[in-house]
Amino acid sequence: FLCNFAPKKNSKTMTTLLLVRHGETFDNAAHLMQGQVQGQLNETGIAQAEGVRDQMAREHIDAFVSSDLYRSVQTCEIIAEPHHKPVVQTPLLRERDWGSFTGKYIPDLQAVKEWPDDIEPLPDLTARAKKFLDWIRTQYPDQTVLAVGHGIVNKAIQSVYTGKPMNQIQRMENAEVRRLEL
DSSP, X not given: XXXXXXXXXXXXXXXXXXXXXXXXXXXXXXXXXXXXXOOOBOHHHHHHHHHHHHHHTTSOOOEEEEESSHHHHHHHHHHHGGGTOOEEEEGGGOOOXXXXXXXXXXXHHTTOSSOOTTSOOHHHHHHHHHHHHHXXXXXXXXXXXXXXXXXXXXXXXXXXXXXXXXGGSOOOOTTOEEEEEO
């Protein structure tokens, strides 16, 4: 469930980011590209979020942050229940905009040679990931923040954090938690 990355040196303050991928949705189970549609947790996703909630119930968490897409908000609200704290929503944590791939059956997209121009470019996604990390460091210095995002944006955040290309970042499973020391 929990994967740790080594802390970065030369930092005067240390913010702990517990980065979470939302629980499984109906579209995840159907292998549909969700992108920036709202999405909704299915029964498995609710159980996954409850599992993280139970795992994190005794952890000291100062703040809860979520993508503003419903599947992440829903996951974060479940996890935050025992802490009695509000969930702050931010579009910085939104999933990559898949443009005209949104709603398509993912296995069918593997054969596509040329991607459409309406997909959010990777440099834009990584710039948004960097803004998110800067915002967390500034907004929550020396605090522990649990943030619920999505598969690709979470990969971009970890890519910026580690300095590794996104294709070298291991895919996060639904409701997986990774700890980053900022």
